[in-house]
Amino acid sequence: MIDFISKSREATDAGSERQAVRSLPFSRRSFLIKTSCFGAFYAVAKLIPLPALAAELAGDSRVSATPIVDKGFASVRQIGNGLYATISDPSKGNTTLCNGGFLVGRDAALLLEGFTTTVGAAFQMETLRTISQVPVKAAVDTHYHFDHSMGNAFYGANGVPLWAHATTAKRIVDSYSPMQGADKEAVLGPLEKRVRDAKSDVERAHAQSDLNAVTGLFQIANSSVLGLPNHPLDPAKLPISIDLGGLTAVLESYPGHSGTDIVVRVPDQKIVYTGDLLFSGWYPVCFDEKATISGWRDTLKKFASFDKDTLFVPGHGQICGQEGIASIREVFDDIAGQAEKMFKAGVPAEEAQHRYVVPDKFKNFPIFAWGFTIGPAFTKLYAEWQAGKT
Numbered sequence: 001m002i003d004f005i006s007k008s009r010e011a012t013d014a015g016s017e018r019q020a021v022r023s024l025p026f027s028r029r030s031f032l033i034k035t036s037c038f039g040a041f042y043a044v045a046k047l048i049p050l051p052a053l054a055a056e057l058a059g060d061s062r063v064s065a066t067p068i069v070d071k072g073f074a075s076v077r078q079i080g081n082g083l084y085a086t087i088s089d090p091s092k093g094n095t096t097l098c099n100g101g102f103l104v105g106r107d108a109a110l111l112l113e114g115f116t117t118t119v120g121a122a123f124q125m126e127t128l129r130t131i132s133q134v135p136v137k138a139a140v141d142t143h144y145h146f147d148h149s150m151g152n153a154f155y156g157a158n159g160v161p162l163w164a165h166a167t168t169a170k171r172i173v174d175s176y177s178p179m180q181g182a183d184k185e186a187v188l189g190p191l192e193k194r195v196r197d198a199k200s201d202v203e204r205a206h207a208q209s210d211l212n213a214v215t216g217l218f219q220i221a222n223s224s225v226l227g228l229p230n231h232p233l234d235p236a237k238l239p240i241s242i243d244l245g246g247l248t249a250v251l252e253s254y255p256g257h258s259g260t261d262i263v264v265r266v267p268d269q270k271i272v273y274t275g276d277l278l279f280s281g282w283y284p285v286c287f288d289e290k291a292t293i294s295g296w297r298d299t300l301k302k303f304a305s306f307d308k309d310t311l312f313v314p315g316h317g318q319i320c321g322q323e324g325i326a327s328i329r330e331v332f333d334d335i336a337g338q339a340e341k342m343f344k345a346g347v348p349a350e351e352a353q354h355r356y357v358v359p360d361k362f363k364n365f366p367i368f369a370w371g372f373t374i375g376p377a378f379t380k381l382y383a384e385w386q387a388g389k390t
C-alpha cells in the first residue's frame with residue numbers, strides 16, 4: 001500500500017499524469033459509473049452477508065440472544081459482564097466496516113475502534129450511553145488501518161483520549177494523507193493498467209478486486225479528516241492492566257497483521273477483542289509492509305492456547321470461539337501448503353499467487369481483494385523461505 005501510494009505520487013508529474021489519463025481503459029463516464037457501483041466497497045462481502053451467530057454461541061450464557069441495537073451496518077450485543085461487541089455487516093454499508101465493542105466498569109468505560117467514519121464511532125458511543133453514564137477513560141484503535149481509524153476525529157471532537165500502538169499515528173499520516181487531494185486518475189491509473197494488461201481472466205479478476213479496494217479507500221480517505229491517537233502505547237511496556245472498576249482489561253501487543261496490533265483481553269471472563277489479528281470466516285488481509293506470516297501464525301497458535309471457552313471478538317466477521325481460531329489457522333495452512341508446492345517447483349511468486357485455488361470449504365470466506373490477501377501472503381511466504389526462515 002505504501003509502495004503503491006508513493007508510486008502514485010511520483011506519477012503526478014505532468015507527463016505521467018497525462019499518460020495516466022490517456023491510458024484509462026474506460027470513458028470518464030463509464031469509469032464514474034463503475035466506481036460508484038463499487039461505492040459499497042467490499043465487493044465480495046456485498047455478496048456474502050455476515051453469518052448469524054453460531055448456535056453454540058447463541059447458547060453461551062455470556063452472550064445475549066438478541067442485539068441491544070441493530071442498525072444493519074452494525075449491531076451491538078452483550079457478550080459478558082459489562083462487555084459488549086459491535087459487529088459490522090459490510091454488506092450493509094461502510095459506516096463501521098470493522099468490529100469493535102466497549103467495556104463498562106463501575107467507574108469508567110473503554111471504547112474500541114475509530115471505525116471507518118465518525119458516524120460509526122458516534123453510533124458506538126451513543127449505544128454505550130444507553131447502557132451507562134460512566135466517564136469514558138479512553139478509546140483504543142487496535143491498529144492504524146483506515147477501517148479502524150478514519151472515524152477517530154469523533155473522539156477528538158468529544159474530548160475522548162485515544163490510545164493506540166506507539167507507531168499508529170505516524171502510520172495513519174504516512175498511509176492516508178498522500179491520498180488526500182491526490183489526483184484520482186493518477187492514483188487509480190496503474191491499477192486500471194493492471195486490469196487492462198492482465199494475461200488471463202483470473203489475473204484480470206484479481207486486478208479488478210484490487211482496483212475496487214483502492215477506489216473505495218481513495219473515496220474514504222478523501223471524505224475523512226484524519227484523527228490521530230494522542231496516547232501512544234509503547235509495545236515494550238505492554239501488557240498493561242486497566243482497572244475500570246470491578247472490570248480489568250489487559251492490553252497486549254502481538255505480531256502479525258499490521259505491526260501496530262493491540263489486543264484487549266478480559267482474562268476474568270475469557271473474552272478477547274483481537275482486532276484484525278483474527279479474521280473470522282474471512283481470508284486474512286496480509287498486505288501490510290509490517291505484516292508477517294510466520295509471526296501471525298505464531299500469534300494464532302498463542303490464541304489457540306487460551307482457555308477452550310474463550311470468546312473472541314474478531315476484527316472482521318462473526319464472534320467465535322476456539323473453532324474460529326482453528327479455522328483461520330487452516331486457511332493459513334492451506335495458503336502456505338499451496339505456496340510451498342509452487343515454491344519448490346520454481347514457480348515465481350508473482351505467477352504462483354494467481355494460481356492459488358480457494359478450497360470448497362473456504363468458498364464462502366470473503367476475500368477483501370486478491371492483492372491485499374492471497375498475493376502478499378504468497379510474496380511474504382516466498383521471502384521467508386528464501387531467507388531460510390521456514
Ligand SMILES: [Zn+2]
Binds near residue numbers: 143145257258276285
Ligand atoms: Zn487491518
